[in-house]
Structures are given as structure tokens and as C-alpha cells.
Amino acid sequence: MVYGAELHTGWNLLGAEQNIYTQVLKRAYIKIVWRYEKGQWYAFRPDRANTNFGYIPKKRGFWVLSTKDTNISFEIQRGDSWYWQLQGKIDMTKSAKVYDIDLFDTPKSVIDELHEKNKVVICYFSAGSYEAWRSDSADFPKEAIGKSLDGWQDERWLDITHPKIAQIMMGRLDLAAQKGCDGVEADNVDVYMHKSGFDIDYQKQLAYNLFLADEAHKRGLLIGLKNDMQQIKDLATRFDFAVNEECFEYDECTLYEPFLSQNKAVLNAEYKVDDICDEAKLLGISSAFYTKELDGSFYQPCF
Numbered sequence: 001m002v003y004g005a006e007l008h009t010g011w012n013l014l015g016a017e018q019n020i021y022t023q024v025l026k027r028a029y030i031k032i033v034w035r036y037e038k039g040q041w042y043a044f045r046p047d048r049a050n051t052n053f054g055y056i057p058k059k060r061g062f063w064v065l066s067t068k069d070t071n072i073s074f075e076i077q078r079g080d081s082w083y084w085q086l087q088g089k090i091d092m093t094k095s096a097k098v099y100d101i102d103l104f105d106t107p108k109s110v111i112d113e114l115h116e117k118n119k120v121v122i123c124y125f126s127a128g129s130y131e132a133w134r135s136d137s138a139d140f141p142k143e144a145i146g147k148s149l150d151g152w153q154d155e156r157w158l159d160i161t162h163p164k165i166a167q168i169m170m171g172r173l174d175l176a177a178q179k180g181c182d183g184v185e186a187d188n189v190d191v192y193m194h195k196s197g198f199d200i201d202y203q204k205q206l207a208y209n210l211f212l213a214d215e216a217h218k219r220g221l222l223i224g225l226k227n228d229m230q231q232i233k234d235l236a237t238r239f240d241f242a243v244n245e246e247c248f249e250y251d252e253c254t255l256y257e258p259f260l261s262q263n264k265a266v267l268n269a270e271y272k273v274d275d276i277c278d279e280a281k282l283l284g285i286s287s288a289f290y291t292k293e294l295d296g297s298f299y300q301p302c303f
Contacts, residue, residue, distance in 0.1 A: 076241045076265040078284040084269055086124055087295040100185055104134055108179045123181035125172050127212055128188030129155040139168050146197030157196035160208040173215050183222025185243050186212050190228040206234055213238045229255045241265040248276040253285055260284050277302035
């Protein structure tokens with residue numbers, strides 16, 4: 001028999017039963033105590049009678065619990081529909097299964113409402129750049145702030161090898177867990193490919209990205225690999241899904257086969273409406289058309 005502790009804000013508990021290692025349990029948006037006994041998970045809630053949770057086999061590293069009361073799956077699979085909005089009041093009327101929204105700007109109440117609509121909520125933050133307008137911007141050491149991003153003069157690259165940066169990113173992951181996000185989209189994880197002002201090579205970037213994945217999983221969060229296509233083969237087994245911009249425009253979508261072959265979602269944004277939906281469906285890529293502002297003003301999904 002294995003006993004858990006109370007679940008708060010969706011924290012997923014770790015546990016083991018005999019030779020079975022429970023890596024991540026299903027997120028529950030309730031206060032709950034659980035135990036594993038005779039092949040079943042039993043949940044105990046202070047506000048109602050004991051609830052029997054059925055046991056569902058492992059899927060891609062995740063154990064899932066299911067009951068009529070909390071039947072929300074936070075897995076993201078190949079072909080799942082998605083909606084991406086990082087600015088403005090979130091439009092919660094879209095039929096997409098996955099919502100990708102800003103970690104800092106989105107209040108917990110919006111995330112809770114999306115969960116009530118059975119949406120999987122991914123929270124965006126930049127893991128490789130400095131944004132002066134973020135609430136934790138004062139925590140960044142000056143020596144870790146580098147050159148501006150091409151096309152985004154208000155953002156500057158980070159020295160991802162600086163120990164303070166790791167601490168700040170763990171704080172952001174803590175915030176995602178506290179707000180009840182199901183997963184995160186960590187942006188700008190390809191510092192090594194740009195003139196950042198720092199000596200960041202492939203291996204340093206790889207170590208940093210693996211660190212982000214491990215820390216997300218420790219908090220019960222899914223994590224998506226944002227672009228960084230050169231490292232897909234090294235990271236596809238450790239990241240839970242991918243977020244891509246314009247792989248059809250630049251004929252790069254086939255690079256995502258390591259994700260697709262594992263039935264992991266590739267969430268693709270295209271900024272020029274084109275006849276790519278048939279190919280997207282054939283590949284199993286979740287494509288949708290947006291404006292670059294990602295403000296909800298235009299959204300046209302392939303499926």
C-alpha cells in the first residue's frame with residue numbers, strides 16, 4: 001500500500017507499489033489524499049465520501065487516474081488541436097483541446113475556468129531571454145544579460161550557464177505549478193544558435209534544456225520543446241510535446257519525426273495562410289494559422 005499527501009494546486013505526487021514506479025499521477029484540481037491498494041487507487045476527500053479511482057495503464061511515462069468527478073486528461077498527443085494566445089483577454093470560446101497562454105499575464109482564475117472547460121493549459125515563459133517588463137526582472141544579474149534578439153529589441157539573450165538563471169527559471173516553474181498550469185512552453189531555448197554575447201555551445205544548451213525538462217517534471221508539469229530543431233533527436237524523449245513556428249513555411253516539419261513517432265504532439269503555428277492542412281493532417285501535426293502578435297485577432301486551425 002502506498003499513501004500520498006494532500007494535493008494542492010495540481011501537484012502530482014510520486015509513489016511506488018512493488019516494482020511499479022509511478023512517475024506522474026493525473027492532475028486533480030481538488031484537495032485529496034490517495035493510496036494504492038490491490039491494484040486500485042483510492043482517493044480520500046474531506047468534502048465527500050471516499051472515491052474509488054480506476055487504474056489506467058502507463059502511457060508514455062505517465063500514469064493516469066480517471067473518475068467521473070475528475071476526468072480531465074492532461075496528456076497532449078499527436079494531432080491534438082491547440083490555440084495560442086499570448087496577448088489580450090483570453091478568448092475561451094475556442095474548441096481546441098490545448099490552450100497555450102502567458103504564464104505571467106494570465107490570472108489563475110482564467111486557468112481554472114479553462115480547466116472547467118476540460119482544456120489542457122500550457123503556460124508560456126521565456127527561458128532564454130530577459131524581458132524587462134516581467135515581475136521577476138529585478139532578479140536577473142546584469143552580467144547574465146546579453147545582446148538583443150533579432151527582431152525583438154526589447155528582449156535580450158541570457159547567459160544560461162549563470163547559476164542565478166537556473167534559480168530564476170525554477171521560480172517560474174514553481175509559479176506555473178502554483179497557478180495550476182498543466183505544462184509549460186519554455187521559449188528561446190536555442191541561445192547557442194545566436195549572437196548572444198556569451199560562449200554558449202551545443203552541449204551547454206543541451207544541458208540547460210535537459211535541466212528545464214527535469215525541473216518541470218519534478219513539479220508535475222509537461223514541457224514542450226520550442227523550435228530548437230537541431231536538438232530534436234537529443235531531446236524528443238525527454239520533452240512531452242513540441243511547439244514550432246512555420247515549419248511548413250521553411251520545409252522543416254519532417255524534422256519532428258522523433259516526436260511524432262512517439263505519438264507526441266507537434267503544435268505548429270503558421271503566420272501565412274497557405275494550403276498545408278492536408279499535409280499537416282497526414283503527418284499528424286497540429287497546425288493553425290495566427291498573426292505574429294498572437295493576440296487572438298486571427299485563428300484558423302487545420303483541425
